[in-house]
Amino acid sequence: MFGLVVKFVLKDEASAQGFDALVAETLPKIRQSEPGTLVYAVHEVDGEPLHRVFYEMYADRAAFEAHEEQPHVRRFLQERGQYLESFSVDFLSLRDAKGVTK
Template sequence: MFGLVVKFVLKDQASAQGFDALVAETLPKIRQSEPGTLVYAVHEVDGEPLQRVFYELYADRTAFETHEEQPHVMRFLEERGQYLESFTVDFLNLQDAKGVAR
C-alpha cells in the first residue's frame, strides 16, 4: 500500500470556505470513480481554523498515479493554489493498521 499526508494552511477564512467548497466538489468523484483509492480522509484541525489535513491511502503506487491523472483531481490541483498560504506532503509506506486489509 502507498499513502500520504498533506497539510494545507489556508490564507484566510474566505480562502478556507473556497477550499472547502472545492474539496466538497472533488471528494464524491473520488468515491465514485477510484477503486484503488482506499482512504481519502479530509480533516479540519481542532483549534486551527485555517488548517486542513488529508490522509490518503492507495492500493499501491499505480493507484496513486491513476488518482493524480483523474480530471477532477487535476482540477483540484490547479485550483487549490489560490486558497493556500502553504502546504506540505509526506509520503508514507504502511507498516500495519486496523481497518485496512493488507
Template structure:
C-alpha cells in the same frame, strides 16, 4: 467526539471497500508484487478561514469524483485542526502506488490541483508506506 465520528466513518468506509473491492486488493499476478498500502498526509494552510471554506468546497467536488471513479482510493479524508481554522489536513490511503498514480491522472484531481493554490498560503506533503495496519483492507498483505 467529532474526531471519533470521523474515524468511525473512515473505518466503515474501509470495511465497505474491503467487501466491494476484494478482487482489487489481491496482488497483481503479472508483476509478482504484493499489494501494499501507499498513503500520504497533507497539511494545507489557507490564507484565512474564508479561503479554507472555499478550499473545502473545491475538495468536496474532487471527492465526488473519487467516490465514483477510484476503487483504488481506500481513504480520502479532509480534516479540520482544532484551534487552527485556516488549516486542513488530508489523509489519503491508496491500495498501492499504482492506485495513487491513477488518482493523480483523474480530471477531478487535476482540477483540484490546478485550482487549490488560490486558497492556500502553503502546504506540506508527507508520503507514507504501510508497514502494518488495522482497518485498511490490506492487513496481512506483506
C-alpha cells in the same frame, strides 16, 4: 499499499470557504470513480480553523498515479493554490493497521 498526508494552511476565512467548497466538489468523484483509492479523509484541525489535513491510502503506487491523472483531481490541483498560504506532503509506507488490509 501507498499513502500520504498533506497538510494545508489556508490564507484566510474566505480562502477556507473556497477550499472547502472545492473539496466538496472533488470528493464525491473520488468515491465514485477511484477503486484504488482506499481512504481519502479530509480533516479540520481543532483550534486551527485555517488548517486542513488529508490522509490518503491507495492500493499501490499505480493507484495513486491513476488518482493524480483523474480530471477532477487535476482540477483540484490547479485551483487549490489560490486558497493556500502553504502546504506540505509526507509520503507513507504502511507498517500495520486496523481497517486496511496489507
